[in-house]
Structure formats: C-alpha cells, structure tokens
Amino acid sequence: MPVQQPAPGRSLSLTPLREREDLRPDCSNCYALCCTAFGFARSADFAVDKAAGTPCSNLAEDFTCTIHTSLRPRGFTGCTVFDCHGAGQTVSQGYYAGEDWRTHPEVAREMFSTFAAVRQLHEMLWYLAEAVERAFDPDAAGRAEELRDLIGRELVKGPPALGALDLPALHERVRALLLEVSAEVRAGYFAEGQQDAGTDLLPSADLMGRDLRSASLCGADLRGAYLIGADLRGADLAGTDLLGADLRSARLEGADLTRALFLTQPQVNAARGNSNTLLPPVLSRPGHWLDR
Incomplete structure (x- = not known):
C-alpha cells in the first residue's frame, strides 16, 4: 500500500496558539494506534500486561475502547492520562490515507514505529510553541522557530524517512533551547517563593507527598521533579518550570497554574484538581476532576 504524503503546502510553523490547537488528539480519525503500538x-x-504492537484486549473491531467510560475504576488510569499530541490522526489520515493496520497488516510495523516518532516530534512542537510565546529574547524565539521549521520539514518527509531520523540529537537541541527560555522566564520571578517552601526545590527533586499548600513557587525550577501525591492546593506556580515533572495524584485544588512553564495535558490529567484550579487556556480541565 503506498504511503500518502501530507498535502502540498502544509505548514507546521503556525502561531503558537493555532499550532497547539492542531496538536490535540482526534481519536475519531485514528485507528487506535496508542492502544496497539x-x-x-x-x-x-x-x-494487565500488553506487548508492544498488539491490540489491547479492550479494543473493539471499530477501533473504539469497550471500557472507555470506566477506565479508571477498571485499573487503566494510564490510558486516561495519555496524549499523542495529534500524532494519531497525522499518521492514520496523513501518511496512510485512512487505511488501517488491520486491513493492511503488511504496513502495521512501519505504522506503529512512525506513530512513536511522530508523537515525539509533535510533543517537541508543543513545547517549542510555548517557548516562542514566552521567550523575552528575540534571538531565542527565533531559534525556537527555526527548530519548529526543521521538525516540520522532517514531518513532511513521512515514513520511512522518519525511521532514520536522529531523535535523541533533536531532543537535545530542543531541550537546550527550553532550558534557556526557562532560565530567562524564571529570572523575572526571582524565585521569590522558594525560601518559604524549602531549599530543595530543584530539578529532579524528590517531593513526593510534600506539603506545599498555599506556597509561592514562582520561578522555581521543578523540571523532572517527583511531585507524586504532593499537596499543592492553593499554590502559586507562576513561572514554575514543570517540564517532565511527575504530577500523578498531586493535589492541585485551588492552585494557579495559568503561567506555569511547559505544563502538558498528560500532567494535568494525572493530577487531582477541581473547578478552582486555574489552568493555562490551552489545556482542558479533566473530566475526573470533581468538587468534593
């Protein structure tokens, strides 16, 4: 089966808001790649255990989930926090012209590996869009745009070229740029809240279960920090770098994350919050967040 390339003239270098709107999953136009690849x-x-490249036992013939409305009580919380950043529909409809892996098993392996690569590229685009938006230095914003253009050109190539792409090297370039933008943004907050909340608020810090209620964490660097079960109720996280931070079961009721840095939908989905939790406008309030 031939691979269909994206439409000529398709651009991935859009304005930050428009691009991030385009980087949202559309499961209705994807053949359950996340449930299979x-x-x-x-x-x-x-x-349960599931091997890569095999369909989930809960996957129906029409590529829908048979337990979608009860994933959490059935023990599949991991599914509810996953976000492909729009890679599913790009692969299913853009590269494979709406042909699925069941009908064409001969391309299933390539389709799954392409999905994994595109998901990483789309995630990088999500972060770079915010970098362009938040950077004070025009040079840094310009380099973020250049990286977005580079990723866009790689995406247009499609499979099998994506399989040969040096993703670790590209990740490192994006990471370095995000660190630069983060330092610039956080400097504007003077890390004013860290003295009250503790001196161990550092990248990759173990803050599991930490009581940070009503803390001012403005400008803190919590990149890669373990905030599992941490109590952040009422906390102010303006300018807080949360890149890769683990927010599973973190208490975010009443917290202000509207200006947090590099926060993603999967992180929000993994946390606990309510109607008083303030989120960036590009992120959605999870359906399981309930007022108690």
Whole structure:
C-alpha cells in the first residue's frame, strides 16, 4: 500500500496558539494506534500486561475502547492520562490515507514505529510553541522557530524517512533551547517563593507527598521533579518550570497554574484538581476532576 504524503503546502510553523490547537488528539480519525503500538506492564496504571504492537484486549473491531467510560475504576488510569499530541490522526489520515493496520497488516510495523516518532516530534512542537510565546529574547524565539521549521520539514518527509531520523540529537537541541527560555522566564520571578517552601526545590527533586499548600513557587525550577501525591492546593506556580515533572495524584485544588512553564495535558490529567484550579487556556480541565 503506498504511503500518502501530507498535502502540498502544509505548514507546521503556525502561531503558537493555532499550532497547539492542531496538536490535540482526534481519536475519531485514528485507528487506535496508542492502544496497539505501545506496550505496558501491569501496574497501578494498567490492570494487565500488553506487548508492544498488539491490540489491547479492550479494543473493539471499530477501533473504539469497550471500557472507555470506566477506565479508571477498571485499573487503566494510564490510558486516561495519555496524549499523542495529534500524532494519531497525522499518521492514520496523513501518511496512510485512512487505511488501517488491520486491513493492511503488511504496513502495521512501519505504522506503529512512525506513530512513536511522530508523537515525539509533535510533543517537541508543543513545547517549542510555548517557548516562542514566552521567550523575552528575540534571538531565542527565533531559534525556537527555526527548530519548529526543521521538525516540520522532517514531518513532511513521512515514513520511512522518519525511521532514520536522529531523535535523541533533536531532543537535545530542543531541550537546550527550553532550558534557556526557562532560565530567562524564571529570572523575572526571582524565585521569590522558594525560601518559604524549602531549599530543595530543584530539578529532579524528590517531593513526593510534600506539603506545599498555599506556597509561592514562582520561578522555581521543578523540571523532572517527583511531585507524586504532593499537596499543592492553593499554590502559586507562576513561572514554575514543570517540564517532565511527575504530577500523578498531586493535589492541585485551588492552585494557579495559568503561567506555569511547559505544563502538558498528560500532567494535568494525572493530577487531582477541581473547578478552582486555574489552568493555562490551552489545556482542558479533566473530566475526573470533581468538587468534593
């Protein structure tokens, strides 16, 4: 089956808001790639083991989930926090012209590996869009735009070229740019709240279960920090770098994350919050967030 390339003239270098709107999953135009391509081990997030490249046992013939409305109580919390950043529909409809892996098993392996690569590229585009928006230095914003253009050109190539792309090297370039923008933005907050909340608010810090209620964390660098079960109710996270931070079961009721740095939908989905939690306008309030 031939691979269909994206339409001529398609641009991925859009304005930050428009681009991030385009980087949202559209499951109705995807053939359950996330339920098939990736594997997972039985854990608190998944009730069973599943090998990569095999369909989930809960997947229906029409590519819908048979337990979608009860994923959390059935032990599949991991599914509810996953976000492909729009890679599913790009691969299913853009590269494979709406042909699915069941009908064309001969391209299934390539389709799954392409999905994994595109998801990473789309995630980078999500972060770079925010970098362009938040950077004070025009040079940094310009370099972020250049990286977005580079990723856009790679995406247009499609499979099998994406399989040969050096993703780790590209990740490192994006990471370095995000660190630069983060330092610039956080400097404007003078890390004013860290003295009250503790001196160990550092990248990759173990803050599991930490009581940070009503803390001013403005300008803190919590990149990659473990905030599992942390109590952040009423906290102010303006300018707080949350790139890759683990927010599973973190208490965010009443917290202000409207100006937090590099926060993603999966992180929000993994946390606990309510109607008083303030989120950036590009992120959605999860359906399982309930006022108690």
